[in-house]
């Protein structure tokens with residue numbers, strides 16, 4: 644395997660910046676993420692009393708701006724979660740006292756079109772002084788390894804299974820695909836299982852990393868049980884195409900797509916390690932998103948006549964073993 648691995652719990656802001664930078668720099672998302680995370684890790688090490696705000700900010704909430712105009716002297720960026728009715732100008736006015744300074748926020752977040760922000764988007768709010776430096780992905784070199792226990796930044800690591808909860812998150816290797824967009828609603832209430840019709844995990848990664856492929860899935864499970872994540876759960880991956888289940892169309896918008904490496908010819912076996920990884924992953928996701936067993940479906944269920952995958956995979960066994968775990 645030649646792909647690099649990245650911690651799974653990547654802050655939204657870091658991820659957004661990586662995606663847009665990957666496009667402008669012609670690099671892979673992972674190359675950019677490694678650079679960004681090194682940068683954040685370096686800041687965490689050099690400023691132990693000031694944890695890196697973009698990474699340790701609280702999750703999205705309905706609360707008003709965490710940025711207060713009374714803190715202009717701050718030298719660390721903060722996070723602002725976009726609310727309904729916001730514009731970059733309005734946010735700039737609130738945090739800087741001037742709508743004209745919107746470009747500082749635009750620049751810090753690599754936003755191409757300042758009109759295109761969305762509710763729930765988390766924006767880096769750079770401090771007024773040094774606002775330019777917060778885009779400092781290419782500035783002074785930082786140590787690649789986090790040595791401060793205060794730093795919570797993952798740097799190019801495989802995230803091990805979490806140990807809390809009934810069905811912990813399995814170990815996942817993140818290799819970001821550019822093929823995703825926003826979910827129209829936050830809802831995640833189904834899981835669609837697929838087969839890749841491709842023989843190797845690396846082949847799937849390479850294909851999903853091509854923006855012209857216009858396809859992706861959230862996860863692919865290798866024959867040996869390795870789980871690679873291509874798209875964050877919160878985003879809409881492009882795996883189901885024209886689809887419908889229980890009268891609802893467009894499964895991509897409200898499901899998580901899981902590929903299994905398999906030729907989908909009815910002959911190629913799904914090894915036990917691969918099946919067990921699928922049970923672990925589906926049980927984790929079902930618990931996390933409260934997905935009902937009848938909404939763990941095959942691609943052929945939701946695109947009948949058009950799709951046959953995952954051919955030969957025992958969906959009933961998957962549902963049964965997942966149900967027993969949740």
Ligand SMILES: [Zn+2]
Pocket residue numbers: 836837838882942950952
């Ligand atoms: Zn499929």
